[in-house]
Each structure stands twice: as structure tokens, then as C-alpha cells.
Amino acid sequence: MKNLYVVMGGLGKALLWTSLIPSLCEKDEVEKISVMSPWPWLFEKHNQIEGHEPLLDFRYFPQLEIYDKIIYHEPYLSDYLKEKDQHMLDNWADAYGIERVSPSPRLDPPVVGDDCFELSEKCDKPYYVIQFTGGMMREGMHQLCPRDYRLDLVEKLNAKIKSKFPNLSCVCFRHEYEPKPSGTITFKSKIESGVLGILPLIVKSEFVVCIDSALMHFAACVKDKPTFVLWNTNQTTPSRIGYDFQENILCDTELCIDTSADEVFDIIELALK
Amino acid sequence: MKNLFVVVGGIGKNIIWTCLINELNYNYGQCGDKISVMTPWPFVFYNNENIDFIEPLAGFPFNEQLTKFDDIIYFEPYFSDFLKYKDKHILNSWQKVMESIQIFKRSLI
Numbered sequence: 001m002k003n004l005y006v007v008m009g010g011l012g013k014a015l016l017w018t019s020l021i022p023s024l025c026e027k028d029e030v031e032k033i034s035v036m037s038p039w040p041w042l043f044e045k046h047n048q049i050e051g052h053e054p055l056l057d058f059r060y061f062p063q064l065e066i067y068d069k070i071i072y073h074e075p076y077l078s079d080y081l082k083e084k085d086q087h088m089l090d091n092w093a094d095a096y097g098i099e100r101v102s103p104s105p106r107l108d109p110p111v112v113g114d115d116c117f118e119l120s121e122k123c124d125k126p127y128y129v130i131q132f133t134g135g136m137m138r139e140g141m142h143q144l145c146p147r148d149y150r151l152d153l154v155e156k157l158n159a160k161i162k163s164k165f166p167n168l169s170c171v172c173f174r175h176e177y178e179p180k181p182s183g184t185i186t187f188k189s190k191i192e193s194g195v196l197g198i199l200p201l202i203v204k205s206e207f208v209v210c211i212d213s214a215l216m217h218f219a220a221c222v223k224d225k226p227t228f229v230l231w232n233t234n235q236t237t238p239s240r241i242g243y244d245f246q247e248n249i250l251c252d253t254e255l256c257i258d259t260s261a262d263e264v265f266d267i268i269e270l271a272l273k
Numbered sequence: 274m275k276n277l278f279v280v281v282g283g284i285g286k287n288i289i290w291t292c293l294i295n296e297l298n299y300n301y302g303q304c305g306d307k308i309s310v311m312t313p314w315p316f317v318f319y320n321n322e323n324i325d326f327i328e329p330l331a332g333f334p335f336n337e338q339l340t341k342f343d344d345i346i347y348f349e350p351y352f353s354d355f356l357k358y359k360d361k362h363i364l365n366s367w368q369k370v371m372e373s374i375q376i377f378k379r380s381l382i
Contacts, residue, residue: 006352036352056356064357072352077279077311081331082339235334 001028004053004064006072007037011195012134014039015105015217016241019089021048023098034067041193046108071096085239103243105221107199116194119171120186127169127185128161129198129205130154131215132230133178149211149256153230154181156261157209164269168206173198173215207268211257212236220246226271228264232257247271276301277328277339279311279347287314292364294323297371309342346371 005024007017014037024033025048032050035043043049053064064070073095080091093100132154158170158181172184180186189195198218202208207226208219212235219227220243227246231237238248247267251259278297280290297308309326310318318324331339339345348370355366 008352058351058356060359061356062359067357070352070354070356072349074347074349076331076333077281077345077347079345081336081345082342084335237335240335 001030001068002034002066003028003069003071004034004036004067006070007035007039008055008072008074009076010214011039011042012212012214012217013088013241014042015107015214015221016089016103017092018042018046018105018107019101019103020092020096020098021046021106023093023101024096027096027098036070041196042107046106048108080240085237087239088241103220105217107196107221112194112196114197116191117187117189117197120188123169123171123185125167125169126206127171129171129173129187129202129208129210129215129219130158130181130184131173131210131213132181133174134211134213149179150258151179151181153257153259153261153264157264158183160261160265161268164265171201171205173210173213207272209264209268212241216242216246226268228268228271230257230259230264274301274304274343275306275309275325275341277309277311277326277342277345279345281313281330281347281349282351284314284317286363287312287317289364290367291317291321293367293371294321296368298323300371311345 007014021033025031032048034051034053035049036053036055037043038055040052040054043052073092075088075091078091078095080086080088087103089103090100133149161168170184171187172181173187174180176188187198187201189197198215199221202219202222202225207228208215209228210216210219211230216227216229219225229238229242229246229248231248231250233250233252234254238244242248249259249264249267251257280287294308301308307323307325309328310324311328311330312318313330315327315329318327328339348367350363350366353366355361355363
């Protein structure tokens with residue numbers, strides 16, 4: 001079967017979906033499947049992806065006749081909304097009729113040139129990577145979704161890390177229009193696919209601190225990278241979209257992540273010992 | 274069975290989807306239940322006696338108020354085989370999938 005799978009939504013969600021590619025190939029009895037998504041560069045080098053189709057409108061498209069089926073399942077418009085502890089990957093797997101798999105996103109290989117991204121200043125010391133903002137990204141457009149982010153928490157945490165590990169720099173994965181924590185180096189992609197440049201930076205980093213965001217999913221692609229994820233469980237939970245091999249720090253206050261910088265720092269320090 | 278059908282897209286698409294309501298109630302409304310709808314255009318369904326609940330489009334978190342539904346069902350013609358058939362009517366695209374879901378569910382019962 002030559003099927004085309006449609007994957008909509010944000011970059012992190014599409015990354016998570018890559019965990020299913022081997023099982024989908026097996027179900028369809030093919031070596032490679034094809035994808036329609038807003039993130040072509042995420043899939044174009046994947047060794048089990050045959051082709052990528054751009055998002056289309058509602059018209060008839062003869063080039064899609066090559067596919068036996070066009071398959072789209074959207075967890076955010078499904079039973080997933082009413083299942084408190086169901087992982088998004090399980091929701092997809094059930095809908096596709098395949099065995100559930102552990103979340104293990106994969107990029108194959110993310111090659112971007114140095115001219116596609118830049119750091120706001122030179123980083124020649126060891127460093128860690130943070131992301132504390134995120135967007136509701138739809139159809140490839142970046143829209144900031146102010147959800148539960150606390151700049152004061154990030155500032156306090158960075159100050160504590162700086163105090164204990166003065167030789168560590170901090171690289172912040174953020175858009176220019178998002179808040180910039182003091183004393184951090186901004187990772188900036190010059191073109192949309194330049195965001196893939198964060199992956200080699202994660203590989204070389206000491207650790208990652210983030211919220212439920214694209215950086216969390218990128219870090220999950222890097223084996224054994226210490227990753228600390230701050231969750232507001234009123235919004236999302238690791239059991240629904242996270243990874244059990246990352247260090248998940250939970251809080252359940254209504255409006256924002258109310259975990260103390262001391263608590264996060266203690267967990268980081270303990271894990272790095 | 275209390276089923277919630279999701280219809281997204283334009284107002285016209287929602288209006289044409291109303292053609293399916295009677296058939297969906299017949300197929301899904303066992304025990305006299307009526308179907309419910311989640312839509313960005315609630316007023317299209319106001320006063321429709323064949324619709325039980327009208328739900329607003331939800332965000333991504335777990336939504337307690339949706340636990341009253343047995344199934345949340347969404348099929349999007351614009352991300353389906355509809356794109357590769359030149360003369361297929363959008364209603365037929367919806368119907369075909371809804372029938373297959375129904376057959377699948379019956380087979381489970």
C-alpha cells in the first residue's frame with residue numbers, strides 16, 4: 001500500500017509522530033511511507049520517508065492519485081481530549097490500527113548549514129540549553145501562545161546555575177519577539193528549517209531545561225541527554241505527550257508553572273552528580 | 274451511545290454537513306440518543322432538534338466536559354482521498370468514512 005499520512009500541528013507534535021514511522025511502514029508492508037505536513041524539512045532526510053507533499057487546499061490534486069489512501073487522524077479532535085492519561089502516540093497508534101510504541105522520535109539526519117542559524121554571541125564554553133516559551137504552531141505559522149511561562153522562574157534558575165557552575169553558558173531557544181532571559185545566548189534560525197541547527201547544539205550541551213515545547217521533543221531525539229521538563233499539569237502532562245526517560249517536574253497550579261527555582265536546581269544538581 | 278462529531282472549516286462546509294445529521298442519528302443514535310457536534314459555527318446548529326449538545330472547539334488539554342461522550346469522531350475530507358478524486362462530492366466522502374466507522378463499531382459489538 002502506498003499511503004500518504006497527514007500530520008498537522010506544531011513542530012514538536014510532528015517530531016513525536018516520527019516515533020510511529022517504522023510501525024506504519026510495517027503495517028503498509030513498504031520500506032518507506034509518504035507524509036503531508038507543514039514541516040517538509042523535518043522529514044526529507046528520514047530514511048523511511050519516501051516523499052513529502054506540501055499542505056494543499058480543498059481542490060482536486062492529480063498528483064495525489066499515486067497514493068492508495070490519504071490518512072489523517074487528529075488527536076486534538078478525537079477521544080484524546082476526554083482521556084486524561086492517554087499518550088498522544090497511543091491515540092495515533094489506536095487510530096491507525098497498529099501496536100502502541102514507546103515515544104522515540106527520530107530525525108535522520110538533520111543536516112543544516114551554519115548559514116541557516118546563528119547564536120547571538122560566540123559560545124566557546126560548555127553550555128546548557130533552555131526553552132521556556134512555546135507557541136501554538138499551526139500550518140507552519142509561528143503564533144505565540146502565552147500559556148504558563150514565568151520569566152522570573154527562569155531568571156532565578158539561571159542565576160542559581162550560574163552561581164554553582166560559573167563556567168556554564170546558557171543558550172536560549174526562542175523567537176526574537178519572545179522574552180529574553182538576561183545573560184543568555186539566543187539561538188536564532190535564519191530560515192524556518194534552520195531550527196534543525198538546535199539538534200547538534202543539544203548533542204554537545206551539558207543538559208536541557210524546558211517546558212512542553214519543541215525543544216523537549218528535539219532533546220528526546222538525543223540519546224541519554226539529561227533533560228528537565230517543567231509541566232503545568234492543568235495544561236499538559238508527561239503521560240499525555242512527554243517522555244518517561246526525561247526528568248519531568250510537575251506542578252498543578254491553575255495559571256502558571258509554580259515550581260520553585262530551588263526545587264528545579266536541586267533536581268538538576270542531583271542528576272548531574 | 275453518545276457520540277460527538279467534530280466539524281471544522283468554513284460555515285458553508287458546516288451547513289452542508291447538516292445533510293448528514295438524520296443519517297448519523299439513525300446509524301449512531303442507538304437508544305434514542307442524538308448526536309452532538311463540536312464546531313466553530315455553533316449557530317448553524319442552534320434549534321436543530323436532531324442535535325443533542327453543541328460543543329465549542331477545544332484546546333489541547335484534557336477536557337472534563339467531553340467525558341460524557343462515548344466517542345469523539347472527526348473526519349476531514351480536505352485531508353483525505355477526497356483530494357485525489359476529481360468528481361467526488363464532499364458528502365459522499367464523509368458518508369463513506371462514517372459508514373466504515375459504523376461497520377467497524379458494529380463488528381466490535
